[in-house]
Amino acid sequence: MLLWPAPAKLNLFLHITGRREDGYHLLQTAFQFIDYCDWLGFRPGADGRIEHLSPLPAVPVEQDLVYRAALLLQQRTACSQGVEVRIRKHLPMGGGLGGGSSDAATTLVALNHLWGTGLSISQLAQLGLELGADVPVFIYGRAAWAEGVGEQLQPLELPEPWYLIVTPAVHVSTREVFTAPELTRDCKPMTIPGLLAGEGENVCEPVVRGRYPVVAEALDWLSQFSPARMTGTGSSVFAAFDGKSQALAALACMPSHWQGIVAKGCNDSLLLDCLEKTGC
Numbered sequence: 001m002l003l004w005p006a007p008a009k010l011n012l013f014l015h016i017t018g019r020r021e022d023g024y025h026l027l028q029t030a031f032q033f034i035d036y037c038d039w040l041g042f043r044p045g046a047d048g049r050i051e052h053l054s055p056l057p058a059v060p061v062e063q064d065l066v067y068r069a070a071l072l073l074q075q076r077t078a079c080s081q082g083v084e085v086r087i088r089k090h091l092p093m094g095g096g097l098g099g100g101s102s103d104a105a106t107t108l109v110a111l112n113h114l115w116g117t118g119l120s121i122s123q124l125a126q127l128g129l130e131l132g133a134d135v136p137v138f139i140y141g142r143a144a145w146a147e148g149v150g151e152q153l154q155p156l157e158l159p160e161p162w163y164l165i166v167t168p169a170v171h172v173s174t175r176e177v178f179t180a181p182e183l184t185r186d187c188k189p190m191t192i193p194g195l196l197a198g199e200g201e202n203v204c205e206p207v208v209r210g211r212y213p214v215v216a217e218a219l220d221w222l223s224q225f226s227p228a229r230m231t232g233t234g235s236s237v238f239a240a241f242d243g244k245s246q247a248l249a250a251l252a253c254m255p256s257h258w259q260g261i262v263a264k265g266c267n268d269s270l271l272l273d274c275l276e277k278t279g280c
């Protein structure tokens with residue numbers, strides 16, 4: 001069975017410029033992928049059943065984004081086929097690396113191909129947005145400048161450094177951060193040249209630092225090697241290094257109760273590479 005990658009993302013900065021009427025926050029962010037991923041396997045079947053063969057311990061199957069993505073595509077395209085899905089989960093959950101969203105995106109892209117449902121990439125991205133604000137960027141698979149709730153995307157060419165990503169053992173709820181009264185919601189609009197000149201920060205960082213001291217500790221520890229920042233609403237924090245060996249050397253000093261990943265920044269995601277290689 002072909003395994004499909006569902007890579008992680010980093011938010012290189014994250015600003016909030018306002019709020020929509022439905023309460024969702026208007027963001028500016030830059031997404032870049034890393035070459036570290038979950039792996040998903042799909043076996044299509046004729047009987048219409050969607051079976052999740054490797055459910056996640058803490059997530060009921062009906063709430064799993066892989067199951068929800070498969071069901072959504074099946075229903076919207078009136079597809080009569082089903083599928084057995086297996087996941088090899090590597091990405092930490094609730095870490096701000098977008099693992100659930102990426103699993104959903106890979107499911108939509110893979111099943112659209114395997115079921116022959118014929119949706120365009122932009123139709124898949126629109127469908128994905130119903131599952132989560134981060135899903136569209138994973139469907140397009142290109143590093144991007146994002147606005148709106150993260151669905152207005154412009155491709156970006158960015159340096160592709162090695163990153164050390166540290167995930168302290170704490171689950172940060174995205175909803176909790178976005179409802180925090182102390183969150184800065186009135187950032188002045190930034191521009192792509194500003195990003196490339198090094199401007200930008202993650203406005204969720206002070207909120208998470210204040211509420212989860214272990215994230216503050218991880219940021220402070222990582223900053224001794226290279227400027228460190230939180231991705232998304234945390235809990236993962238990351239720093240860029242010139243080479244893999246420097247990132248691995250820092251990882252070797254990391255306190256053992258944290259999870260650390262050394263990975264390369266990618267402007268094209270592993271999913272996109274896989275589609276290009278297989279000619280899908």
Ligand SMILES: C[C@](O)(CO)[C@H](O)COP(=O)(O)OP(=O)(O)OC[C@H]1O[C@@H](n2ccc(N)nc2=O)[C@H](O)[C@@H]1O
Binds near residue numbers: 025101131134174175
């Ligand atoms: C923080 C980011 O990871 C940055 O990339 C994303 O904006 C979050 O995207 P996501 O995990 O796909 O988020 P969703 O599953 O759509 O939303 C989770 C919860 O976060 C809040 N939320 C999310 C995104 C957004 N732009 N504004 C919000 O207020 C909403 O209360 C929502 O109920």
Ligand SMILES: Nc1ncnc2c1ncn2[C@@H]1O[C@H](COP(=O)(O)OP(=O)(O)OP(=O)(O)O)[C@@H](O)[C@H]1O
Binds near residue numbers: 065
């Ligand atoms: N396939 C899945 N993988 C991971 N989490 C899932 C999945 N399906 C549903 N979830 C739910 O989504 C929540 C967020 O998981 P995820 O790993 O995407 O967090 P995250 O990286 O912080 O995401 P984001 O930055 O997009 O908020 C989990 O706590 C879990 O309850």
